[in-house]
Each structure stands twice: as C-alpha cells, then as structure tokens.
Amino acid sequence: MKFDVVIIGSGLAGLTCGIRLAEAGKSCAIISAGQSALHFSSGSMDLLSHLPDGREVLHPLTVLPELAKQAPAHPYSRIGEKNIASLVYQAENLLKKSGLKMKGSASQNHCRITPIGRRRMTWLSPACVPTCELERPLPWENVVVIGIEGFLDFQPKIVASALRRQGIKAQAQEIHLSCLDRLRDNPSEFRAVNIARLLDLPENLSLLAEEISQHSKGHDAIFLPACIGLESGDIIENLHMQVGKPIYLLPTLPPSLLGIRINQTMRDRFRQLGGIMMVGDKVNGVGMENNHITHVYSRNHGDIPLRASNVVLATGSFFNNGLKTEFNRVYEPLLDLDLLENPEYGQWTRQNVFAPQPYLKFGVQTDACLRPLKAGRVIENLYAAGAVLGGYDPLAEGCGAGVSVLSALFIAEQIIAEQAIVASPLSAQTVPEQIIPEKIAPKNIGSREITQ
Numbered sequence: 001m002k003f004d005v006v007i008i009g010s011g012l013a014g015l016t017c018g019i020r021l022a023e024a025g026k027s028c029a030i031i032s033a034g035q036s037a038l039h040f041s042s043g044s045m046d047l048l049s050h051l052p053d054g055r056e057v058l059h060p061l062t063v064l065p066e067l068a069k070q071a072p073a074h075p076y077s078r079i080g081e082k083n084i085a086s087l088v089y090q091a092e093n094l095l096k097k098s099g100l101k102m103k104g105s106a107s108q109n110h111c112r113i114t115p116i117g118r119r120r121m122t123w124l125s126p127a128c129v130p131t132c133e134l135e136r137p138l139p140w141e142n143v144v145v146i147g148i149e150g151f152l153d154f155q156p157k158i159v160a161s162a163l164r165r166q167g168i169k170a171q172a173q174e175i176h177l178s179c180l181d182r183l184r185d186n187p188s189e190f191r192a193v194n195i196a197r198l199l200d201l202p203e204n205l206s207l208l209a210e211e212i213s214q215h216s217k218g219h220d221a222i223f224l225p226a227c228i229g230l231e232s233g234d235i236i237e238n239l240h241m242q243v244g245k246p247i248y249l250l251p252t253l254p255p256s257l258l259g260i261r262i263n264q265t266m267r268d269r270f271r272q273l274g275g276i277m278m279v280g281d282k283v284n285g286v287g288m289e290n291n292h293i294t295h296v297y298s299r300n301h302g303d304i305p306l307r308a309s310n311v312v313l314a315t316g317s318f319f320n321n322g323l324k325t326e327f328n329r330v331y332e333p334l335l336d337l338d339l340l341e342n343p344e345y346g347q348w349t350r351q352n353v354f355a356p357q358p359y360l361k362f363g364v365q366t367d368a369c370l371r372p373l374k375a376g377r378v379i380e381n382l383y384a385a386g387a388v389l390g391g392y393d394p395l396a397e398g399c400g401a402g403v404s405v406l407s408a409l410f411i412a413e414q415i416i417a418e419q420a421i422v423a424s425p426l427s428a429q430t431v432p433e434q435i436i437p438e439k440i441a442p443k444n445i446g447s448r449e450i451t452q
C-alpha cells in the first residue's frame with residue numbers, strides 16, 4: 001500500500017495534519033491504536049495562557065518573542081513567530097470548515113467556565129460552553145446549574161457556589177428523568193456518553209426540555225453537564241428553542257462528550273476528503289535506509305508494509321504510549337528517538353503536585369522543521385507533531401491543543417510545499433512562502449541543517 005503520507009496516531013495532531021494534507025489532495029492514511037486525549041479533554045483548545053516563568057498571557061501572539069527567549073526549544077519557538085501568526089488563523093479556519101462551531105480567537109484569550117465553576121483561560125471553546133471575556137464580570141445575572149440525579153461525574157452545587165463567589169446569583173438543581181432509570185441502576189454505566197445516547201432521542205429530548213423549563217423559572221441562563229448532543233451541537237440549539245433560554249454545557253469527568261464530538265467531526269472531515277483511517281491498528285515497526293523511512297509495519301497488516309514519501313509521528317505523550325518509561329529510563333518506543341528533556345530519574349517529578357512537573361516537558365528532539373533526531377541525526381522523511389514533542393508543558397503553560405494543531409499544520413505545509421517542488425521543480429514559486437521555514441526554502445532542499 002502506497003500513500004503520499006502515513007500518519008501514526010489520530011489525536012488532535014494526527015487528524016489536523018491529515019485534514020490539511022487531504023485538503024491539498026495528498027493521499028493520506030492515519031493509523032490509530034486507540035482513543036486520544038480528546039476523549040478526556042474539556043473540548044476547549046488552549047493556545048498559550050502562561051509563559052514558562054508563570055506570567056499570565058492575555059494576548060498569545062504578542063508574547064511569542066518572549067517565549068522564544070524563555071523557552072527556545074518550545075515547539076512555538078521552533079516554528080517561529082511569523083509562522084505561528086499565520087498558522088493560527090489557518091487552524092481556526094480548518095476547524096470551522098470541518099464543521100466545528102468554536103468561539104474565541106488567537107488575538108486574545110477568553111475564559112471558559114470549568115467543571116467546578118472556576119474560570120480558565122483558553123483559545124477556542126465549543127459554542128455551547130459558557131465563556132466570558134478576560135477580566136470582565138460574568139455575563140449572566142442568575143444562573144441555574146442543573147445536574148442529573150445519580151450522575152456523580154458532575155456536581156451542580158460546587159459549580160453554583162463557585163459562580164456565587166464570582167458575584168452572580170446561582171442555584172443548583174437536580175432533575176430526575178425516568179428514561180435514564182435503566183442506566184442509573186448500574187453506576188459504572190451512568191456516564192456522560194451513555195446518558196447522551198438516550199437524551200439525544202427526540203422523544204426524550206422533549207421530556208428533558210419540560211423538566212428544564214420547570215427548574216429554570218426566574219433564571220436567565222441554564223448550565224447543564226455535557227450529556228447531550230453526542231453527534232452534533234444542533235441538538236443544544238433545538239433545546240434552547242424549546243426552553244426559550246440560553247443553555248450551556250459544562251465538561252464532565254471523562255469520557256468527555258465535548259472532546260469526543262471534536263474527534264468524530266474531524267474524523268468525518270478527513271474521510272470525506274478521501275483520507276483512509278485504520279482504526280484499532282497499531283504501528284509496531286518501521287524499515288529505515290540511510291535515515292529515511294522506507295516501510296511502516298502495523299499489527300493488522302503483518303508483513304505487508306505501508307509505504308509513504310513522508311511519515312508523521314503523532315503518537316502523543318505518556319498518556320497514549322507515545323512515550324514510555326521503565327524504572328529509570330524514558331524512551332520513545334517506536335524508533336527510540338532522541339529526547340529533548342531527559343533528566344535523571346529523581347528529577348522527573350516535584351513533590352508539590354501543584355508545581356509544574358518536569359516530566360510534562362519530556363518529548364522527542366527535532367530540528368527546526370520538526371523532524372526527529374535519532375542518535376543525533378535527522379530522519380529525513382519523518383516529522384513529529386503534537387504531544388510527542390518535547391520542550392513545553394501543556395498544563396502549566398496552557399498550550400496543549402495549540403501545540404498539537406499548529407505543529408501539525410506546520411508539518412503539513414512543509415510536506416505540501418516539498419511535494420509541490422518535487423512534482424514541479426521549475427515552478428518553486430507555487431510554494432506558499434509565508435508558512436515555510438527557512439530550512440525548506442527551495443534553495444535549501446536536500447541540505448537541511450540540524451538545529452538543536
């Protein structure tokens with residue numbers, strides 16, 4: 001099987017890269033071992049909320065030079081300020097064209113309301129999530145937070161009391177829906193996704209609308225746990241029309257419906273563009289010649305190799321086995337790539353669990369094109385995108401989704417440009433220059449420098 005590009009991993013990074021490449025007409029396969037961080041995420045996407053020195057970031061695009069000083073190995077610093085500035089708007093467009101309704105902009109962070117009613121800065125949030133502008137009061141006066149009886153993954157009282165502390169009226173309520181009784185009998189099944197499968201049925205949605213109407217008299221906004229609209233956010237608009245008041249969804253404990261919807265929507269987009277998804281398969285080896293990947297082998301395809309001009313490693317971090325540990329060693333399991341941050345065992349963590357944790361910055365070492373190094377040498381046709389990259393802390397810096405999306409687009413643009421040059425060496429001017437790093441400008445093809 002021969003493709004232009006094989007992508008390993010179908011998290012936010014793999015899907016973004018696949019969509020962009022497929023949009024550009026590349027034949028592309030994504031091999032995916034299992035669920036991604038999206039299944040556990042808030043559904044909001046962070047770009048940059050704090051600098052490594054702890055300072056808050058209100059306008060992410062304006063602090064990139066400072067970030068480059070503080071963290072030269074950060075993926076944003078590698079990609080470069082100019083490239084980030086254009087890729088970020090490309091990212092917003094890609095998500096929109098995929099069918100995701102998100103609010104927010106890279107020019108200024110906004111705050112989303114968290115599952116415990118606090119504010120957290122972010123870049124993009126699903127349209128149905130309650131958000132507010134930075135340093136501004138909450139835009140509601142009297143909110144009702146409605147939980148579902150027996151559903152332990154969302155606590156309306158905690159949310160309401162946090163909202164009250166922010167100066168608005170807020171009340172907690174619980175509804176009992178008999179259509180959920182069968183699920184309620186088995187607490188381990190009483191999860192957001194299973195609840196949504198029942199509440200999304202038209203007959204149950206009307207019952208839900210009636211219950212919500214009764215519990216929301218005198219309130220100007222309704223917060224619910226994200227247990228509705230598994231397939232599409234349109235159902236929230238429908239409910240809004242039936243109840244006649246704005247309805248917002250707060251993320252619950254995993255599995256996260258808001259993240260799953262992003263995953264599903266992006267997968268659908270990739271497939272519609274002609275991309276091949278190999279779900280439930282796992283890459284277990286690659287063939288290499290002269291620092292060039294020649295074959296990719298997977299569990300399901302056995303000794304039938306997948307071949308591609310370029311390979312993208314988007315296998316995530318420890319959470320999805322993109323990185324692994326043994327007692328005193330951290331390693332990248334597929335190719336044993338060089339790691340950027342790899343201190344002694346005793347320095348992986350800090351005792352204070354709320355302090356930034358060193359292990360979160362572990363990840364693969366790359367050149368300025370985001371091509372990984374192995375034993376100090378670049379692998380020519382391999383790129384690394386997303387959480388498998390080292391040099392940044394997605395939690396403390398609030399930049400997890402941003403790094404995944406922007407590194408994936410940065411790589412996709414390089415592959416598109418590179419393959420355009422290979423296909424038509426005399427027409428290098430067709431290459432979209434504004435998003436190409438210097439190292440891949442036409443004159444430098446074939447003599448890329450390694451920058452560590």
Ligand SMILES: Cc1cc2nc3c(=O)[nH]c(=O)nc-3n(C[C@H](O)[C@H](O)[C@H](O)COP(=O)(O)OP(=O)(O)OC[C@H]3O[C@@H](n4cnc5c(N)ncnc54)[C@H](O)[C@@H]3O)c2cc1C
Nearest residue numbers: 009011012013033034036037042046283316386387400401
């Ligand atoms: C629990 C959790 C919650 C998070 N929530 C947020 C959030 O709300 N907002 C935010 O901005 N950031 C969040 N992040 C940060 C997160 O890292 C990024 O947002 C982003 O989703 C990571 O995407 P990724 O594609 O790089 O990696 P992942 O999502 O980890 O995807 C890696 C993929 O690679 C696959 N894979 C691994 N090895 C192989 C193999 N050998 N063969 C085939 N497939 C393989 C895995 O199965 C998985 O599908 C969260 C991270 C975690 C861990």
